Amino acid sequence: MDQQLNIRTELEYGLFNNLRHGQYILGTEVFELEKQLARFIGVKHCISVGSGTDALLLSLLAADVSALDEVITSPFNFIAAAQMIAFIGAKPVFVDIDPETYNLDVNLLEAAITPQTRAIIPANLYGQCADYDSINAIAQTYRLMVIEDATQSFGARYKNRWSGSLTQMSCTGFTPSKPLGAYGDAGACFTNDDLLADKLRRLRVHGQKERYHHELIGINSRLDTIQANVLLAKLKIFPKEITARMEVGNRYTESLQNKVKTPVIQSYNQSCYSQYTIEVDERDLVRDKLAKRGIPTAVNYPLPLHLQPALSYLIQDKGSLPIAEAASKRVLSLPMDAYLTPEMQQEIIDAVKNAVK
Numbered sequence: 392m393d394q395q396l397n398i399r400t401e402l403e404y405g406l407f408n409n410l411r412h413g414q415y416i417l418g419t420e421v422f423e424l425e426k427q428l429a430r431f432i433g434v435k436h437c438i439s440v441g442s443g444t445d446a447l448l449l450s451l452l453a454a455d456v457s458a459l460d461e462v463i464t465s466p467f468n469f470i471a472a473a474q475m476i477a478f479i480g481a482k483p484v485f486v487d488i489d490p491e492t493y494n495l496d497v498n499l500l501e502a503a504i505t506p507q508t509r510a511i512i513p514a515n516l517y518g519q520c521a522d523y524d525s526i527n528a529i530a531q532t533y534r535l536m537v538i539e540d541a542t543q544s545f546g547a548r549y550k551n552r553w554s555g556s557l558t559q560m561s562c563t564g565f566t567p568s569k570p571l572g573a574y575g576d577a578g579a580c581f582t583n584d585d586l587l588a589d590k591l592r593r594l595r596v597h598g599q600k601e602r603y604h605h606e607l608i609g610i611n612s613r614l615d616t617i618q619a620n621v622l623l624a625k626l627k628i629f630p631k632e633i634t635a636r637m638e639v640g641n642r643y644t645e646s647l648q649n650k651v652k653t654p655v656i657q658s659y660n661q662s663c664y665s666q667y668t669i670e671v672d673e674r675d676l677v678r679d680k681l682a683k684r685g686i687p688t689a690v691n692y693p694l695p696l697h698l699q700p701a702l703s704y705l706i707q708d709k710g711s712l713p714i715a716e717a718a719s720k721r722v723l724s725l726p727m728d729a730y731l732t733p734e735m736q737q738e739i740i741d742a743v744k745n746a747v748k
């Protein structure tokens with residue numbers, strides 16, 4: 392609500408203008424948003440799509456990943472990347488995570504590469520980027536495509552570069568809960584490569600370049616003009632909101648670091664804190680105590696992907712990815728918002744300190 396007050400005029404102008412011109416699909420605002428998003432992260436092309444999940448699917452199709460190929464990804468993440476790999480008939484191969492950052496452990500990456508490996512999809516969990524210099528170097532050696540999933544990290548920086556600009560192709564989603572969130576589903580792919588960009592633009596409209604002439608197998612995944620208007624309004628205040636999120640994150644860390652395991656942000660990274668996630672013993676008990684004081688929390692994520700029933704056919708047994716499995720039992724995400732006041736935050740901090748006593 393606080394955010395909406397800041398953008399009310401801009402938002403109403405955009406939405407009413409959209410109602411007046413009536414171009415609800417691929418209206419001019421969609422292309423304006425693509426221009427602004429690409430400029431924001433310093434990449435040549437932005438191809439907006441219907442959701443973060445669609446952005447992952449379309450990136451895999453653009454990279455020519457197909458049935459029986461293998462794609463390395465993180466087991467400790469939202470399921471979208473692994474699911475889209477499986478959806479096209481390829482095999483998700485999970486590599487365990489670094490216990491500090493919860494991102495792919497780059498030291499384990501090479502051992503997972505086989506002749507079938509085509510791509511790597513690192514996740515940037517909770518808003519902190521994975522170690523892309525190392526990942527890109529390994530990928531180059533084995534000629535693999537790296538697709539950055541920036542859905543949790545849009546607004547974060549890695550070695551002074553924006554998340555979304557760190558690999559040959561990247562994806563992001565803009566659901567309402569994300570640091571840059573639309574008022575519904577929305578997503579985007581980014582690339583500096585003209586050929587990939589052209590392919591992605593065709594794939595999002597059933598593989599057609601010209602109307603009713605289909606050169607590729609694609610899907611229907613276009614960003615609504617209404618959502619483009621929302622995102623254009625929000626993008627104006629996004630830099631300020633990223634700074635505010637970082638301040639909220641730093642305040643949490645200063646107050647809680649001696650009580651619980653707080654996020655470890657690498658010196659070369661700036662997290663956008665899509666989640667502020669701590670680790671505690673007896674997580675469910677702590678969660679209940681906080682709920683009783685009216686403090687909502689979330690568990691991102693309670694079951695690693697190799698143990699999800701939908702992916703059980705991969706037969707990666709319990710115990711095979713011990714770091715991801717251990718983290719899934721201990722992580723707890725606290726309320727995180729650019730508009731969390733120091734007073735509201737202090738209440739949460741006091742409640743956490745009490746709950747872990």
Ligand SMILES: Cc1ncc(COP(=O)(O)O)c(C=O)c1O
Nearest residue numbers: 442443444469471542543564565
């Ligand atoms: C890392 C990651 N990738 C992809 C997605 C899927 O995005 P969407 O909900 O926009 O399809 C999510 C959703 O939360 C996510 O966290």
